[in-house]
Every structure is written in structure tokens, then in C-alpha cells.
Amino acid sequence: MNILHIRLLNQQLVSSRFTDVHDLVAWMGMVQAQEYKMMRWAVGMRLREPSMSAFREAYDAGRIVRTHLFRCTWQLVAAEDLGWMLPLCAERNKVSIRGYLAYHGRRIEEREYERANRLICDALSGEKSVRKEILLARLAECGLEDDAHTMSIYLRRAEADGIICSGELDSRQNTYALVEERIPRLRELRRDEAIAELARRYFRSHSPATLEDFVWWSNLGVGECRAAIESICSELISESYAGETYFIHRDCRVRGYRRQTILLPSYDEYLIGYKSRHHAFEEEFRHRIHNRNGLFYPVILDDGQVVGNWHPGKDAAFFEEAIQPDLTDAFRRYRQFWNSDR
CATH class of the missing domain: 1.10.10.10 (Winged helix-like DNA-binding domain superfamily/Winged helix DNA-binding domain)
Incomplete structure (x- = not known):
């Protein structure tokens, strides 16, 4: 996996x-x-x-x-x-x-x-x-x-x-x-239904993720989060990895990945959406990704790994000389996004 x-x-x-x-x-x-x-x-x-x-x-x-x-x-x-x-x-x-x-x-x-x-x-x-x-x-x-x-x-x-x-x-x-x-029409749910729906949304979009990841993301109690996962267990596949249980929602994709370099904004869900975000970076670079006060910086992803920092209009700063992917397409997409509003 x-x-x-x-x-x-x-x-x-x-x-x-x-x-x-x-x-x-x-x-x-x-x-x-x-x-x-x-x-x-x-x-x-x-x-x-x-x-x-x-x-x-x-x-x-x-x-x-x-x-x-x-x-x-x-x-x-x-x-x-x-x-x-x-x-x-x-x-x-x-x-x-x-x-x-x-x-x-x-x-x-x-x-x-x-x-x-x-x-x-x-x-x-x-x-x-x-x-x-x-x-x-x-x-x-x-x-x-x-x-x-x-x-x-x-x-x-x-x-x-x-x-x-x-x-x-x-x-x-x-x-x-x-x-x-x-918002003229707000959807209302019972609390147990709402937490189950929240779990469904989370694991659809964040899989693979653990119970602890869902607890962190939602800030709800462990008991309620565990009950929510159990309530949608028919929709989840569990897999063990490095001693942890990860859940994958049945609506998720597990194939079709293609390597891409991505300019990730600060506080992005790819990092902040998990307690188990250690998969994405080496511990020695943690201070370049977020500080102790919870401030997350804009980072560069290459093949899912954080390899550097970036800032609009400024040069990128890579963590290691050996890993410096070409950012041409990544910045092109970024400029294309902002130019679409002109």
C-alpha cells in the first residue's frame, strides 16, 4: 500500500x-x-x-x-x-x-x-x-x-x-x-447521523487514514469517532501498515496515480488533515514545514514527499541539492489559476 x-x-x-x-x-x-x-x-x-x-x-x-x-x-x-x-x-x-x-x-x-x-x-x-x-x-x-x-x-x-x-x-x-x-436551506441531521456522514466524507477524501487521523481532523471524542467508523464499516476496507490500522473507503481510487510536482499552499489538507503526516516528510525537515505554534508553510511536493518551500514571486528553496524537481509546470498551473480571474 x-x-x-x-x-x-x-x-x-x-x-x-x-x-x-x-x-x-x-x-x-x-x-x-x-x-x-x-x-x-x-x-x-x-x-x-x-x-x-x-x-x-x-x-x-x-x-x-x-x-x-x-x-x-x-x-x-x-x-x-x-x-x-x-x-x-x-x-x-x-x-x-x-x-x-x-x-x-x-x-x-x-x-x-x-x-x-x-x-x-x-x-x-x-x-x-x-x-x-x-x-x-x-x-x-x-x-x-x-x-x-x-x-x-x-x-x-x-x-x-x-x-x-x-x-x-x-x-x-x-x-x-x-x-x-x-444559506436559505440548511441540511440538518441527528448527531449520530452527522458524525457518520462526517466520517464518510473524511475517509472518501483522505484515505488511507487512521482512527487517530479522524479524531485529529474532526476534534471530536475518540468514542464518537470510533462509533462513526463502526457505523460505516461496510463502506471501509482496513489495512495494517507499520503496526497501524488504516481505513480506505470503497469509493476511493487506489490506481491511476501519475507522478506530479505540486505547489502546496500553507495549511493544506494534505498535511494538516492527518495526525500521521510523517509519511510525507523526513523529521529533520519538520521545522521547514510547520513550527511549534501550528503555523504551516507553503511547500513543494514531489511524488508525495515534501522537498522544499515556495513563495509566489520568489525562488523555491529545496531541502536537498539531490532532489530539485522541475517546477515549470507547477508554476504554470499556479499562474493559470490566478490569470483566469482577469
């Missing part, structure tokens, strides 16, 4: 099956989206033909949305999936928010969140999309004003409460809209 080759196929990084942005994001379950610009390439490079204009169209139409979900980090999801995904992670996100505030010697009472939510609703009501700076200015006019970190907490809590999500795509900063106005 070649773990990296199969992951590349099912993450749609090689020989993608998808031409539609919404369908790709729905297949992935969620796509990590910490960096507002690089999230576009994270989706675009997984399409059969990279297209920034296609990404913008899906984002502006509200077919995909960006919000804080699992692990209380930014993710892109298919709009209709927000209704069943948010209840899975909302309470854990609220705990994370309280912990962040406590670490900085702050506390926000529930009545303050309730007031903030009302003001946020008033500021966004009837608006298709509002840039963050304008939203914060409107809130300040209503008496809700604090330091930048605390205001971001109010917005993150409103996301956890299912009140706001992303609006239209802006070139520079986050935008916000009311969920009830942005």
Missing part, C-alpha cells in the same frame, strides 16, 4: 475528478482555509482545470462558505452542510474561546454575547455582504467596541452560534453575512 499515492488521488491533487468548486468542497468535507488568499489555490489546484473565476463564482453565490468550524479554525464547506456540521463543533469552539480569553485574563458573560449577536444581526440585516472593517465600524457606532482580538472573539462566537458566515469574496479582507440570508 502506497499511502502517499492513494492520498494524492483521493485528495484530488493528482488526476482530479472534479470540475465544479462546490462539488469538490463537498467531497472533501471541509477544506482548511486559514489564509484568505491561499485557500483559493487550495481549492483551485484540486480542480481538473484550475480556475480562480470558478472559485469566485461559487463563493460569491454562497454555494461554498468560510467560517470557523472544526478545531475552531477557518474552513470552507459546502453551504448546505453547515447546518449539520456546526452542531458537531459549536460547543467545543465555545470552550476554546473561553480558554483563549482566560489565558489573556478576560471573560465575556453570556449576556454580552447575546447583546453582541443582536447588534451584529442588526448591522448585517438585509446586506448581501459586508467587509469586516465596515461591520466593526457599524458595531462601534452602536456601542460595541473593544480591542481587535476581543472583537474577533465576538465574531467567532456569532459563527459558533450559527448567526454569521462569509459573504462575497473580497480581495483583501474577510466579509460577513447572516446565515439565514446567505
